[in-house]
Amino acid sequence: MFPARLLAAAPLALVILALSGCSSVWDCTDTSAKRGEAGVRVQVEDTSGQPLGVTAEVVDWRLEPHPQVPSEGDQVHFHYGYDGTDGISGPAVDVCAVDGKRVALGCQTVHSSESRPEPDGALTGDGWLAVERPEQVAEVLLIPNDQSSERRTCEQDSKDGGGTHPPEPAGRGDQL
Incomplete structure (x- = not known):
């Protein structure tokens, strides 16, 4: 079949390919971190x-018409705070309005870098969540997973991508 010399050289060829990076396509894997426990106050966690x-916290929330689109009816107006970050390149977490069974009615990501500094060093901000049935909102919760990671995926870059990524952003219908 194959000459013995050729068979003996095959392992060496595989080692050379592996060291040159040609085999990285086979090694590139993407995984997603497990979604952390949602709460009103959470410790932000890495992947x-x-x-x-x-720490990220929902300071308060209420239902009211958005001042720019009052004709759309009530939306969820929430205030949040970050403590322990400089706000320049800090983390981001998902915030979700949920019903009594903790099913997400609407979510978005809030970045600490979009917050305003307070005299005590905390960063605060506010946002709006448009939900189909505002009367169902029971709570506004934060998910602790840092969503600020911009790591490349294997699909984007099979040589340098891969690794653990934040979980998919939370969305309507997710059980929190």
């Missing part, structure tokens, strides 16, 4: 589940 030393 390995380790705390970043940053």
Whole structure:
């Protein structure tokens, strides 16, 4: 079949391919971090589940018409805060309005870099969530997973991409 010399050289050829990076297509894997427990006040965590030393909190929320589109009826107006970050390149978390069974009615990502500094060093901000049935909103919760990661995926870059990524952003219908 194959000469013995050719068979003996095959392992060496595989080692050379591996060292040159040609085999990285076979090794590139993407995984998503497990979604953390949602709460009103959360410790923001990285993709390995380790705390970043940053706390995010829903300070308050209420239903009211958005001042720019009052004809659309009530929306969820929420205030949030971050503590433990400089706000320049800090984390981002998902905020969701949920019903009594903790099913998301509407979600968005809030970045600490979009917050305003307060005299005590905390960063605060506010946002609006448009939901189909505002009367069903029971709570506004934060998901602790840092969503600020911009790591490339295997699909985008099979040589340098891959690794653990934040979970998919929360969306309408997700059980929190």
